[in-house]
Amino acid sequence: MADEWSLGNAELLQQIGTLVWAVNDDKAPKMVENMAALKIGYELYQRLSGQRDVDALRNQTIMNIAKFVKDHPKASKEELTKEVSKQIWLFTQKLEQM
Known part of the structure; x- marks a missing residue:
């Protein structure tokens, strides 16, 4: 699972952009917002904790x-x-x- 969720710097920035868009656009599906938040959270945990x-x-x-x-x-x-x-x-x- 770790490899599937691992994000490089470019992918992390893309997910942050997706999250910002989903939060600010009332027409954006809630699932898009949730998935972007999960991916960002997982990647930040991996980077800050050194778990990887x-x-x-x-x-x-x-x-x-x-x-x-x-x-x-x-x-x-x-x-x-x-x-x-x-x-x-x-x-x-x-x-x-x-």
């Missing part, structure tokens, strides 16, 4: 763990635990730097 960056970091951590498992199919439980712990530690370090 956290999600990308989490996905990268998962991919790193999956790559290790794929590259080391016969790894012991201890090796897997060590690698997962390492990846989680790296995740928390990068998160603290944000």
